[in-house]
Amino acid sequence: MTTEEIGLVLVIDDSFTNLELLYSLLTxxxxxxxxxxxxxxxxxxxxxxxxxxxxxxxxxxELDGFQTCNLLQTAPETHDIPIIFMTGISDNLEKAKGLGLGAVDYITKPFYKDEILARIKIHIKLRRLTRELIHEKQSLEQRVEERTAELSQILAELQKTQLQLVRGEKLSSIGQLVAGVAHEIKNPLGFIAGNIDIATEAVYHLIEYLELYRAKFPNSGEEIQRKGVEIDIEYLLQDLPKMLASMKVGTDRISNLSTSLGTFCRSDTSVKVLADIHEGLDSTLMILQHRLKATPNRREIKVVKNYGKIPRIRCYLGQLNQVFMNIIANAIDALEEGRENSILPPDVGPQITIYTKLSADGQQIRVQIADNGQGMTPEVQSQIFDYLFTTKAVGKGTGLGLSISLQIVKEAHNGNLICYSELGEGTVFEIQIPVGDPEAIAG
Ligand SMILES: Nc1ncnc2c1ncn2[C@@H]1O[C@H](COP(=O)(O)OP(=O)(O)OP(=O)(O)O)[C@@H](O)[C@H]1O
Ligand SMILES: [Mg+2]
Incomplete structure (x- = not known):
């Protein structure tokens, strides 16, 4: 017999003769x-x-075979041991009852040696195989569980990497575009602005000259007077300087915008630089200016700045600007969508308030961006930082803004991004960034 077929057999019988016989046969x-x-x-x-x-x-x-079988089958230690009944040759009823109770087989008396050994061998082997199968099943289940855990971790990492890629791509494509536009604008703008100054001076000289001329020669003749009426010389003389002044305002505005774009997209992605958070906030607001204006559905959004005294900090300002942009853009969306659901009095206009301050222990800079828009339900609030979570219509929102922002604040800056919101009242986002090394505070 091979080792795997050797087993421990228990014989339960009240007949000493049977015990003796089976003992010698099996041993x-x-x-x-x-x-x-x-x-x-x-x-x-x-x-x-x-x-x-x-x-x-x-x-x-006392206990007959059926009762014993029953007890063995119900005890946790013995329930899976195969049982073979030993019965008289003609006891068909007993055979059936035994099998019904869970016995795996029966052998008949008087014993026939080869039959007994063959049946025992088969059932011991069957039991071994069953155990192996159970073991295999368990280890398979465990492997499946491990693989599932591994896969979910890989998925989470994939999402994170994807976010980083999108974040990087968004930033670099915006950055490149803006750098290009800002560069292209700069020269012609400088040229126009410079010439407006010269032109303004020239126009003043011309007007002065003309007035002097008119004072010296009041009777300039019919032809000149007719021309003066034709071109409305009085209006022209008044309007030309104003026109030049408003052109100057326009070029100043473009120049500010292009400086803001430059600040906004300063693509210092590889190293942190000492930066002024207020500059970042202002340039972001400047870029979003067009979205703050009144529309047919709502009044102009008022922006209130409550800037505190905060030190410059070492950060990736380009990335933080992206965070400000995402949060302010969300606030504008909330003000646009939900004024009718607002529980605020109708005379309270749409407003975004930006607070900046240093935490009491001086360790953190806190930027709060508050809106009095529609707010959120607790259910929405619990999901806002989830990858691809959005409540906006297709094409209006991708659900990436806040997950990207959270990654920038938490992972790139070791900070925190927190949201407080009340349905119908408004929402506050707080960005906390550690001040970092003392050198930064000096700035
Ligand atoms: N200030 C806010 N007021 C109310 N709800 C907000 C506010 N900010 C965010 N939310 C909710 O959080 C969700 C997720 O915002 P997130 O910026 O991540 O994605 P999105 O704005 O929908 O799309 P996008 O990727 O274009 O930013 C929004 O769809 C909105 O339901
Ligand atoms: Mg958004």
Whole structure:
């Protein structure tokens, strides 16, 4: 017999002759054997020894074979040990009852040696295979569980990388575009602005000259006077300087905007630089200016700046500007969408308030961006930082803004991004950035 077929067999029978016979038969071929003369004793042995198979007599005093079988099948330590009943040759009813109780097989008396050994061998082997199968199943389940955990982690990492890529791409494409536009604008703008100054001076000289001329020669003749009426010379003389002044305002505005664009997109992505957060906020607001103006559906959005005294900090200003941009753009959306749901009095106009301050311990800079828009339900609020979560219509929102912002604040700056919101009242986002090394505070 091979080692894998050797097993421990428990024989329970009240007949000493049967016990003796089975003992010698089984030990002869290599099985280990335990013997019990009563059901109770047999159950105790089965509970305390690694029994592979039980041969069980049916007719016994006190506990009979069926009762013993029942107890073995219901005890957790013994419920999976295969049981073979031993019955008289003609007891068909008993055979059926035994099998019904959960026995795996039966052998008939008088014993036929080869049959007994063949059946025992098969059932011990079956039990081993079943155990192996259960073991395999368990380890398979565990492997599936491990793989699932691994895969979900890979998925989470993938999403994170994707966010980083989108973030980087968004920034660099905006950065490149703006750098290009700002560069292209600068020269012609400088040229126009410079010439406006010269032109203004020239126009003043011309007007002066003309007035002097008119004072000296009041009767300039019919032709000149007709021309003066034709071109409305009086109006022209008044309007020309104003026109030049407003052109100057226009070029100043473009120049400010292009400086803001430059500040906004300063693509210092690889190193942190000492930067002024207020400059970042102002340039962001300047870029969003067109979205703050009144529309047919709402009044102009008022922006209130409550800037505190804060030090310059070492940061990726270009990226922080992106955070300000996402949060302010969301606030504008909330003010646009939800004024009708607002529980605020109708005379309170749409407003965005920006506070900046240094935390009491001087360790953190806090930027709060508050709106009095529609606010959020707690359910929405619990998901706003999730990748691709949006409540906006297709094409209006991608659900990336806040997850990108959270990544920038938390991972790139070791800070925190917190949201407070009340439905119908408004929302506050607070960005907390550590001040960092003392050198920064000096700035
Ligand atoms: N100030 C706010 N008031 C009310 N709801 C807001 C506010 N800011 C964000 N939310 C909610 O959080 C959601 C997620 O914002 P997030 O900026 O991540 O994505 P989005 O604005 O929908 O799309 P985008 O990727 O274009 O920014 C929004 O769809 C909105 O429901
Ligand atoms: Mg957004």
């Amino acid at each position: 002869e071929v290599g099985y280990d054997v335990l013997l019990a003369k009563q059901g109770r004793k047999g159950i105790d042995l089965a509970k305390t020894h690694p029994v592979d198979l039980i041969l069980l007599d049916i007719i016994m005093p």
